[in-house]
Amino acid sequence: MKKIICLISLALSFSLLQAQTKVPYISTVNATNRWVDSVFKKLTRNEKIGQLFMVRAHTNLGKAYSDSVAKVIAKQHLGGVVFFQGGPKRQALLSNQYQSLSKKVPLMIAQDAEWGLGMRLDSTLSYPYQMTLGAIQNNNLIYKMGQMVAKDLKRLGVHINFAPVMDVNNNPRNPVINYRSFGENKYNVANKSIAYMKGMQDAGLFTTAKHFPGHGDTDVDSHYDLPLLSFSKQRLDSLEMYPFKQAIAAGLNGVMVAHMSIPALDNTKNLPSTLSKPIITNLLKNDLNFKGLVFSDAMDMKGVVKFFPNGEADVKAIIAGLDVIELSQDSEKAIHLIRKSIRKHQLTWDDIDQKVKRILAAKYWMNLHQYQAVDTTKLVEALNSAESKVLVQELTDAAVTVLKGSENFPIATDFVRKMAILSIGPKDPTTFSETMKRFFPDATLFIIPKDISLKELETVKTEIAKFGQLVMAIHDTRLRPAGTLDYQNNLKLFIADMTKFNPITVVFANPYTLAGLPGIEQSKALVLGYQNSKEMQSSAARVILGKLNAKGKLPVTINAYYKFGAGEVK
Template identity: 60%
Template sequence: MKKTALVLFLSYISICGYAQKKQSFIDQLNKSNPWVDSVYNSLSNKEKLGQLFMLRAHSDKGKEYADKVAKQIKDNQVGGLVFFQGGPVRQAILTNQYQKLVPVPLMIAMDAEWGLGMRLDSTISYPYQMTLGAIQNNQLLYKMGEQVAKDFKRIGMQMNFAPVVDINNNPNNPVINYRSFGENKYNVADKGVAYMKGMQDNGIFTTAKHFPGHGDTDVDSHYDLPQIPFSKARLDTLEMFPFKKLMANGATGVMVGHMNIPALDPTPNLSSSLSRPIVTGILKNDFGFKGLVVSDAMEMKGAIKYFPNGQADVKALFAGLDVIELSEDTERAIKMLKKAIRHKEIPAKEVEAKIKKVLAAKYWMGLNNLEEVNLANLYQDLNRAESKNLIQQLADASVTVLKSTSAFPLRNDFVRKTVILNIGSGSNTTFSNTLKKIKPGATVINIPKNINEVELGIIRNNMKPYDQIIMAIIDNRLRPAGKLDFSSHLLQFVSEFSTKNTITALFANPYTITEIPGFERSASVIIGYQNLPEIQLSAAKVILGAHKASGKLPVSINAFFKYGDGIQMK
């Protein structure tokens, strides 16, 4: 069937009332689907195999790059795209252009774990999952899923590679860490379900990741193959627990990570994403998962280090994956897949089932009735007041008081001389500006992270007149790593002034507390998890008595601060 005929067929199906129904994707798979069968039968062999691959796309690399992506789409007739960095209007324009190059609409995906702002400028970023892990009201995470779904639909995307349901029980994890809801399997599972349902109930396809669990590793699978040395019993009851919970609640998809797990498959140097015993044996057969199984990026060293030159792509499909995300060379992979089918290394029936499952996913996504992305008012629609209000609600619900004395609510008294230290920031902050409104006589000192020892010594000497210190520790990096990038003399300064006269607020990854000896000596300790203006405002409101903190620590830090700690303010 030519493209024009296919478009007419799609219109006819829609007019006849065979449009997407409000049912779960898994339930839909159990029913016959004339659209899927008709489209499958209309495609050439190359177009069918292309459905199993998703290409990388950016909207910030200019026309030459965009043209190369367009050529790959046309040459390989792929099933979808994964967008990375860029801007919303540029991406929408490219999406409209790219969708015209294929007979079956592309499914457009993104890793948008905390919203479009994870990848796109001029869009909303919600708090990181570690921050969300502190929230006690999971309905707020459902609402976040709703808002993310609205953004995806508005910009012409159908699939979010989220939520992350890895349990971060290793503080040194370089790749998950703040992207996890925390270390407790029940908290991770419940929050993953809430966020997932918020998206899926509003028509966005989700993929829980990174099966079987990437939380307890100190190796980044982008650069090497992590080793997971744990027993099958532990993996089943801990790492895989959230995945089972999400699958029981109707997860549409699962993303398989790149890890070597001898207890599940003893093959040396084999990634879980390439393991038939793990993907087909455990995920599909033992757990009974019927949804779409997607690879983590197949350009990552965790997948291809030991199986280069396209071997990994074919092994992943044989393992049981339905979709290959970001092959190093999609054209090569399709040729190798054809050869594997011809030599009966991969059963043709399995490949047919994968292709039809992808088409069924596209039907569930509404791609049987594709509409162009409307560029009018796109920026305004993606920056809604309701989204910004929700960010403040999430911030308010996440802020955690680990220690509290009579030091706050802060009053505008004239007895105590107060200094506000913005440590890690070279300028005033939302936190200090908010406090100054109530305590206008307070002195604000901004201490950039690159301050030298001489300048810091001058500040130290000038601290003597102050009998009340409010100290904000601010990580200005885009990603809040588990270790601060402060100099040793600045960390020593923070430690020195963590005293009974100090209120300390941390706007950074909570694991960074371990770098500050004596941190627990502060009279009051407030954790903000990351450096968002809304979280700074929430922490300031707690100090001023205008907000009652309710967050609880989602990870254990040390002997003083453990999972579940958090004073519920009254």
């Protein structure tokens, strides 16, 4: 009887999951929709143009800033808001306030939440970075993460996530994508991007993949200058665009276009891809048959305004085929210039109308036709659920990668040879060091901050020579895990010296940092945790203690020792 009840319960759970799965936006965009038609008919021409713009908002910059954004929304009848840094309750209250200003049609609220709300907001959860997720072999976990991210964003009144990042990061020096990518292999990137995308979309969150046609092989950050992508059309089609093409076939809702100069696709000098009709209309919309919404990357970035300032870029982007302008440098002037371009027959009102109808259809898909204010009751608790925390740990457990020496786990208990635990980078004990100390209470912990003096390092080196077994944990303590560690040379040389003792080495940092640690391959065992989170430190400690079998595989090539796909799995 219990077995029958269990089967019924599973069947009900499955049916509920199916019932919650939304029809893709692209299958609804051209369908007859009374709400869309009704709202569209009530819009003035200026209100129609306003729907094409999304303004920047913060909840950590004070009331004067928030009020200035409110004035822009009300005056220009904007279509949406993109929230950046702040706090969840403040964002909910401000979101409600901004929505009250949009009389005819609710605002679509967006956020860059590539690894969840924690990317932007305090008091909220961060899921692992995409580079960490790239090591996971079970993509169902990534689908589940997509659903949980969608749940959190929707609870906060956010309708659009500017994610996933579908760039193939095959340039270790990439300063802007890097750890935000699933890795260097186009198939791995595509499969994981689609799993994440589907998880979010099935749960009713509008997704926008970025940065089309691919920002992974650049060494210039488009926030500060215009990157040049000098590859052939065949290379771009077969590599950079591969994940986007697969995602479009799988029902992708939205695409964000990057600011890059790509001569093989459009040889107009200094023209960013965001302003290129051959790239947006001819390639993305016509050749790749993308029917969803096309967003710009932030239009206040140097990669676009360097050559097209003061609203000029926005007009060119709309003419090129973009549907939504994100973060105009001067939206008031841009709206004026769009009307001027229509008078000059560079655009038509029919062009504008089609874009507005697609935006309204998206708002209907987001359930904005039934808009409800965000309920702030127990909001922070809802955004930090026990279920979400368990999933974060599951994800890091599945990602941790043993690059060498899995036969050394669990560590053999040796009461003759004393153990030293080196914690390099932080100034205080870590989750990893405390976990190891609980199992080896007689071990000696050495905390070696990254600003340690040369004299102190020499003292530590002398002391460590007295120990027979060494566990060395290397931490990147920065908020974002760059491709090289910010350690002084003396500390890097110290790490190289320590490898001569055949340590068990654990690296809680961007995988590319291994290339800048000479001698690290001499370690008796080498474990890669991809980021310095408490969850990842717990995962790595349990691998070393034999309580967790590592299953992760390297999503990028580091050097001749450690290439894509490396990872010892028991």
